[in-house]
Every structure is written in C-alpha cells, then in structure tokens.
Amino acid sequence: MKPTDINNPEYFHKVVDCQYACPSHTPVPQYIRLIAQGKYTEAYMVNWDSNVFPGVLGRTCDRPCEPACRRGRVEEEPVAICRLKRVAADHKSEVKNLMPQGPFKPNGKKVALVGAGPSSLTVARDLAPLGYEIHLYDEQKLGGGFMRSQIPVFRLPEEVLNEEVNYILEMGIHTHFNHYVKSLKDLLQKDYDAVFIGSGAPKGKDLTDLPGRQEGASNIHIGINWLVSVTFEHTHKIGKKVIVLGGGNTAMDCCRTARRLGGEEVKVVVRSPYAEMKASPWEKEDAQHEDIPIIDNHVPKSFVIKNGKLCGMTFEKVKPEYDLNGKRKLVPTGEAEVFIEADDVLIAIGQENSFPWIERDLGIEFNSWGMPVVNETTFASTHPKVFFGGDAAFGPKNIITAVAHGHQAAVSMHLMCLERDIHERPSPYVNLHSMKMGIHEWAYDSHVVLDQRYVVPQVTKQVALSSLKTEVELGFSLPVGYKEAERCLNCDIQTVFFYDKCIECDACVDICPTSCITFTENHEDESILRKMLKVPAENTEQSLYVSEPVKTQRVMVKDEDVCLHCGLCAERCPTSAWDMQQFFYNVTKAPKIK
C-alpha cells in the first residue's frame, strides 16, 4: 500500500469515530475532556458551535456517535457521549456573553426560513451574525418545530428548549409565528435573496383502508397530531385502554404520553419483530419500564366498533421469514386473529413529507416520491434561490441531522449572496499539535480507566407517571459525570509516526496493549496486508496507517481499529518516532467564511 497521507485532514478525522459519525461533526473528545476538567461552560460552547442545541440534544439526540464509539469495540458499552453533553448544559455558567453579540451590522440581504425547527434555527444562527435580515415562519405559536410540538416535555423540559431557541431568536430574528406559509410563490415575490425550507415531514401516516376507521374516528388519532395537541394543551386525557400502533420513536412517545394522561393499560402493537423495531433500544426500555408491553409480529386488521363506539382492534399474527438476501417478509402464522380491547388508538406508523404549499411551476423539481430534488452537499434545490434542509430535504431523520443540514445550507446561502460558487465548500478548520510534556507526561489524561458505562439516574416510576411535566431522567451528578468522562479514550489524540526516526527496536510493537502495530513487508493489496498484521485487521471500516519504508525496507502498519490512544507506543519509543498529537477538526460554518 502507499504511505498514508496524514496531511489530508480526512485521515485523522476518521479516526475520531464519534466525531466522524456525528452529522455535525461535534468535537466530542474535546468537550468530554473539558467536562472532566470541570470546564462546563467551555464544553457547552464547543457543542453549541457545532450542534446549536446542546441542552436539547443532551437529552434527546439519536446519538449516531455512540454505536460508532471506539470504546464499544474494546469493551461492552460506548461512552455515554449524549448524556455527557447534558452535564455540560446543566452545569455551565453564563454563556450568552460568549455567543455572537448583536445588534449585527446589516449586510442588506434578506432571507426567509419556512418552519422553525432545528434546521431553520441553525440557518438563522449562522446567518444572523453576518448581518442578514432573517424572517422565520412557523404555523405554531412558538419556535422549535418538532422539538417542541412532538418531543414530550417529560423527555425535554420546556425551559431547556426555550433557552436554546431564544439564544437564536434574540439575535434579532424576525419571527412570524402562527403563520402558515400557504404559497411559496407569494413568498418568493417578497424579494428575499434566499429562501430556506425547513418545514419538516409534518404528515402522519394513516390506516384509512382498515375496516372501522371511519366509524371509530373520534377515538382514533394520528400520533404526531395527537402529540402536538397534547403539547399545546388541547388534549388533556385519553381512555384507560390504549393501543399504540407502530414501532418507532413516535410510538414510544405516544405510549408514554398516554400513560400520563390516564392510560392504564397501554399497549404498543407492532408488525415487525421486537429486535427490528425502529425505536432506539433505550426508548423501548423506557417504555417497558413504564409497564407498557410491546406486542410484536401483529399486523392490524380492523377497528372493532360496538354500539357505534370503538372497542378494540383485531390483529393477524405473523412471523418473519428472510430470503437469501436477508430481505424480510412477514408471513401469517395461520393462528386465529387476536382481539385487543381499546378505548383509544394512536396510529404512529410513520411520517411523510408533504408540500401542498409549494407550487409545482416555480422551477423546483420534485421526484416521483413527491420529494424535492436536493443536492446533498449544498442543499440547493433546482431553484437558484431555494434551499432545503432537515426532514424536508430527504425525509424524516433527527435533530442533529437537521442541524448539520442547516449549517451547510447557511454556507450555500451565504456563498450565493456573495455571488460565489456554492460548490466550492470551505475547508474544515484543522490543527495538529504535540501533547508531549515529558517522558511519561502528556497534556491529556492518557490513563485508560476500566469503568463500565454509568447509568443515568431517573425519578421513580411513580413520580414520573404522576405528571406529564416531570422530567424522567435526572442527568449525571458531577462526580459520576466525571467518571463517565474519564471513560473516553481521547481518540482525537493521534498517534503520529515519523518513519525516518525509527530504529526498529520493536518497543512500540511489544508494549501496545491492543496489538495495533506491526512492522512488516508491504503488500500492494490492502486486503492481504490486513491479514499480515499481528492481529489481522478484520474491521475494514477502520483505516490502516501505513508508513514510508523504514531502514529494513519494511513498513510500519497500524490498525486504527482498537487503538486506546494510551500513548504507550510513544512513551516506549526511544527516538520519539511516535508522538501523540491532538487533532482538532471543526466544520467551517457560514460566519467563518473568508
């Protein structure tokens, strides 16, 4: 293989598994170290710069970083990255004075943002300091989008959301709440320089064809609509027996909310097998903990109506069968239909995009699924002034993805207003510097602790279920937060190899606890070289770091897979051919464009 080009920032970026997996590329190990040092405010600001809603995300993030976390490959569980973010948010001191301070000098440009969800708010935050006049539209009476209308308050308290939404709105954003945008054409005529559409995926799927759907209508609710009406206090109670249809996170929020509004026997019924449900494992656990059974492999057949009122549903029992490609089919087991009693049914079987307010003759191309054609890098539509992001761009995802879209769309909108090519993306800000302080001394805590993942404490079930507004999770206490932070392996502290200093003494090979380093003959075929290592490098998602030839013409090959970033290779190297260097990578956002 060719020597690895470590001057390409993408190489080391990929080594920082969590940051790489984070759609917004939050510098995770950086903020975790700050938490360990008790610098909660700084940790919060590192987050805020990247993900805009640290307090919200520290409670609700889908956490794509955690399955990617290296720690999960060397022991049972990844670092509790998400809940550490909450530690920073809960314990920070004044942060507003660290954020861009308005009023900002107007730059003469005007933009409109449709929807006040996380993607639009991110665009607003990134463009406001540049002097844009920003008009934010939402049909709801407050900002936050689905973060407010969908996510129940027992998972995300209003004050936390308000605080972080207000940091943005207070940057001088012109809000147009209680304002449903009925026509994009009209909006475009208001001579905005750019329009961002962050209107989400606001339509819940229904089961219109199921027998009894019409007759039972008054007790059958679309999950996301029902959650909105609970949030805005139009709905205060539900029947004692509730069926929630669906296996995603919306179903989990519906069933848990129902438990708090009078639902005593709440059951989740889902078509797929339990293991394949879309909901995150922790959401399923939380629901089950609140005495909500999850009945899997049951396909809804009909709503049963008695004396003109809904009394339950029938289901067909199925089992999964998989073809050779692993594709699943649900096949009826042939058993008798199952009847489950219910006073109310919540349908939470998915969301769809819907753009009834966008005229199809504006030059915005839509594909055959009714989705706008959007560029995945620039978030531009086929209309030069219109950009999409969040769930509106590529279908329902999550908050952190919406934020990532917002950053990139803001970059494009700004470049466009500067009359520059929106395809020329700004390079990330990177920095690499040595952490060496002495023979066995580093400017980071290199010691690898053995602690298992700490559990976030919760209020008791009784207290939790007694009120809709009681937040269930308590967050880590500071001492436990510190211990959890110490579990982080500092994957951004890179092992940097200087081949011309190496005397091939093998000290690094011998000391490395996880057998990452091999000196070997080179091989042009990566798959063969992977097999030639001390422990074969089977995880092909992880890179090999290949050096220039050393004196004996062999090469140093490091499998990045399970490196603990413990620095022992560098400590044992007599010639400092290894060094531990901190790699900082930050996505460039609109305000930093030069």
Added chain:
Amino acid sequence: MTYIKPKFRHPNLTKNKLGYTIDYYEGALSTLCAGCGHDSISAAIIQACYDLCIEPHRLAKLSGIGCSSKTPTYFLSNSHGFNSVHGRMPSVATGANLANKDLIYFGVSGDGDSASIGMGQFVHAVRRNVNMVYIVMNNGCYGLTKGQDSATADNGSISKAGSLNQFEAIDMAAMALELGSDFVAQSFSGDKEQLVPLIKAAINHKGFALINVISPCVTFNNNVGSTKSYDYVRQHVEATATIDFVPEMKEIKTSYKEGSVKKISMHDGSKISLEKLAPNWNPQNRQSALQAIHHARESGNILTGLLYINEDTIDLHRLIKTVEEPLNQLIESHLCPGNKVLQSINAEFY
C-alpha cells in the same frame, strides 16, 4: 515511572490450546529504558510460551543481576521465579533442576552476569548439561551500572563516552560449543521471526540450550562505533539459516528450495526445519559450527541462527542416573525403606 499498561486487549486475540490468550503470559510493565533490546526478547519469550501452550506453573524463571536479569519480572507473571545474586543463576538453576526435574528451567542472564562475575558458574552449568534454557541478553556492557564495557564488548568497539575497548571479547557461543553444549544458538533481539522459533526449540531440547542474543542497550551502547548498536548489528548479521519450529503433528507449511532444507526431529516428535543460508556449515557438526563462527567473526559479522544441535543429548539427570521421580517428591518411605529392607540388603553380603 507513572505509566500503567491498560488492561484492554485486542478483542480478536486467539486462544491457544489451553484456552489462554497471549496476555496470560505477560508480566509486569517493563521499567527498562524505552527501546531496550531486552524488552523485545521478553516479548519473544512470551510469544514462544504462548505458542507452545506451556502451562505457566510448569516453568521457573531464574536470573542473576543486571537489566537483563530483571526481565523475568516482565514476562510470565504466572510462573515461578528466582532472582539470585550477581552471576549465581547457574548454580541456583542446577540446584532447582536437581531437586525437581519436572519443571522447565528458563535462565536469563546478561553478558556481565555470565561472562564476568558468573563465568565460573556458567561454564559448569554447560559442562554438566543441566536441562535448561540459558538466554544471554548480550549488550556488550553493564547496562544496569551505567554502561561500562563488559567482557563481550568487541575489541575495537568504542563506548558512548568515546573510549576504545582493547580487550578481546569472550564469545559465549564458541565457548559453549567448546565446553560441549548440545544446543547453541545466536540471535538478535530485533529479529523475532528467528528468535521465537529458537526459543521454542531450546525449550524442547532436553539438555543445556544456550541462546546468545545480541540485544542493544539504547541508552549506553547504541552509539556510532559500538558493535552492539541497532544499526551495526542490522548491517552485520549473517544468518546461518531461516528457522521454523514445528510442533508435533503439524505439517511444515513453509516451502523451501529443494535440497537446502535440514529437518531435525526432536525427542517429543516436534521438528526443527532449517533452510540453510550459510555455505559449508552443518548444524549437527560441532567442528563445522565452530568454524562457521570463527569465519563470520573474521569477516566482521555476527552469525545468527541455530549454530549447533545434538538432539541425542544426555542431560545431568540421565548422566548421573537419578530416579524417575523428581527428588523433591520422594517421600520418607522411599528414601528410608526401614529395617526390614536393610536386613535383606545386609543378607546379600553373607
């Protein structure tokens, strides 16, 4: 030293037949200088014992004094160990071996420990053919006492301080051959591919087995002008053969050129397979081995590999015809069979 080796290991480490992963054979974290050749040898010992599926409690590590003699702390934590006084490891090993011949005796020494203060001990362990592995971690200096020239420093070698050594070097391998050792090998700490099979063969050899390993001292003897530095040794090693140690029942996988391979069967059915690189050398001929060593030395080279082996060796126990049972397991009734037996023996003389 404040650093600690993390407990985590690669999740894909394979288990040997005993069900142990290699970390079971590790020792405490080394306190030697970073880059010391001795640490590499420790790693080779760990690898060999893991590969051979040695039960750690069946092995005893013995050493004297020196950086080299400290290394038993850094491998096989689950084995027995005796860190004796300077140069006295051979007698401790001899005693232990006589008392309990059932253990594997693994002696570790340095060039100072063996070629200076312990020379009088070393030679007797060789000529008595004590069944043990005897590794000399040879760095040409007294590492522990800050790098004075040792008796194996080559004539003409220059120390870190700049002084020239004018004394002839003692050649450990040649001396062992002269004294009748039936297993003599030489290697380089930086060449585990050669060292690991040599250690395995030495463990399987049923007699005294010397491995003289050139092991650079990074701190005191890795300078320009030293003949035991990493650079110098790499430039001057001359391997007799590539070596493979093949445990019983296993097929030899490496393919060799026709005619160049020598296979040596060991008592337990395992095999050593050598692909000869040095011309005019026969690993089963003492004369030829001695000549090859002299020849290499004359051309300024260090000959490495298995230099000589006599697999029909007769170790101390067989030579002095001790009983089958290890002496430490003999119970009083065996040693003192009582008056009745005495009477019957006496009766034979009437």
